[in-house]
Amino acid sequence: MWTEHDNALTRSFRFKDFQAAFSFMTDVAEEAEYQEHHPWWSNEYNVVNFRLRTHSAGYKVTDKDHKLATAIDKLALAYDGQPQDA
Numbered sequence: 001m002w003t004e005h006d007n008a009l010t011r012s013f014r015f016k017d018f019q020a021a022f023s024f025m026t027d028v029a030e031e032a033e034y035q036e037h038h039p040w041w042s043n044e045y046n047v048v049n050f051r052l053r054t055h056s057a058g059y060k061v062t063d064k065d066h067k068l069a070t071a072i073d074k075l076a077l078a079y080d081g082q083p084q085d086a
Contacts, residue, residue: 001083002069007060008040008053009069012084013076015046024048024079031071037064039072047084 002009015021021043032038040051050072052065076083 002052004061008051009061009065010049010051011069011072012047012049013081014084015048015079015081018045020079020081021046021048024075024081027075027078028072031075032068035064035068035071037068039068048081 002011042049053059054062054064
């Protein structure tokens with residue numbers, strides 16, 4: 001589940017290896033470009049961390065963030081990504 005904290009949606013996913021994580025990130029990059037809404041993210045080996053917020057809305061969470069979060073969730077499922085929810 002995405003968590004809203006400090007005016008951002010956050011979530012992390014763990015994949016079986018770096019290659020799966022990187023392939024997932026590539027697909028997220030294409031989706032983000034399509035939606036014209038780009039995430040802050042980081043990657044360490046098989047874990048990908050996200051922080052979504054809308055810069056043009058004063059760095060707050062908007063519908064654009066929720067839409068991208070939904071797409072990211074679907075892509076993570078396709079790569080067997082395991083959410084790292086607290």
